[in-house]
Amino acid sequence: MDREIFTATFVPSGNMTPNSSMTLEQKTTFAFVILLFIFLGILIVRCFQILLDPYRSMPTSTWADGLDGLEKGQFDYAFA
Numbered sequence: 001m002d003r004e005i006f007t008a009t010f011v012p013s014g015n016m017t018p019n020s021s022m023t024l025e026q027k028t029t030f031a032f033v034i035l036l037f038i039f040l041g042i043l044i045v046r047c048f049q050i051l052l053d054p055y056r057s058m059p060t061s062t063w064a065d066g067l068d069g070l071e072k073g074q075f076d077y078a079f080a
Helices: 024-052
Strands: none
Touching: none
């Protein structure tokens, strides 16, 4: 059996000319996808920062710091 070699050519056949310009919808979609990738990258960096140092982003004050005259954990009539 003879082996036939098939080669792929990227030259358009016939009178079809390649249109290299993008439409407005394609440009808008491309820009939106790029913005989504940038946002995803920022979220990934932020998540790794939280995983590596979780206590840096936590506030040092607690919920009961602003309540005068009450012990921590005492809820009765605190907001009345």
